Each structure stands twice: as structure tokens, then as C-alpha cells.
Amino acid sequence: MRRRGIRHTIPEKSDRQATRLRKGSRGGRPPGFDEERYKKRNTVERAINKLKQSRAVSTRYDKRGYVFLGTATAAAVVIWLRT
Structure with missing residues (x-):
């Protein structure tokens, strides 16, 4: 993902972080x-x-x-009116 320039949006899990830290320099950067x-x-x-x-x-x-766009729009309007 780094090579393609895609940014992370999900935080790193704690077990994955512990594994990376345990590997030291071979674990890569966070x-x-x-x-x-x-x-x-x-x-x-x-x-x-x-x-x-x-x-x-x-x-x-x-x-x-x-037609699907109209259906999705109608559903969005109903959600918007209910809030």
C-alpha cells in the first residue's frame, strides 16, 4: 500500500504492534x-x-x-427526514 501511495485509515491492532516491536529493526516501521x-x-x-x-x-x-440512483436517493431522503 505504501508503494501505491494509499494512506492508512484503520489503526494498527495491538497484537500486530507487539509483534512488530518484538522483531525490532526487522519489524518495519509503523x-x-x-x-x-x-x-x-x-x-x-x-x-x-x-x-x-x-x-x-x-x-x-x-x-x-x-432507477437505482433514484431508489437510493429516495432512501437517503427518508433517512434525512427521520433525523
Whole structure:
């Protein structure tokens, strides 16, 4: 991921961190962690999960892309009105 320039958004697990530290210099450097990016990722994932609660969005019965976009938009409006 580093070679491709993809940044980390998930924190390193404690057991993986302990293994890396135990290896010493062979363990490599720790991955970067940006807390603000992680918060934004969590917000996006929660929004997608709310959209998936709508059966029409989660199963995608619509054959055409523009019809599915309308279905997803309608589900988003319903979520927005309920909050």
C-alpha cells in the first residue's frame, strides 16, 4: 500500500504492534494513522449501513442505473427526514 501511495485509515491492532516491536529493526516501521480520516471513514460506513437497511437498496432489484440512483436517493431522503 505504501508503494501505491494509499494512506492508512484503520489503526494498527495491538497484537500486530507487539509483534512488530518484538522483531525490532526487522519489524518495519509503523503505519501512519490519521484520526480525522478514520472519523470520516466511520461516518461514511454508518451512512452506507443505514442505506442498506432499505430492502430495495440492499438487494438492488432495479435493472437500470438511473432507477437505482433514484431508489437510493429516495432512501437517503427518508433517512434525512427521520433525523
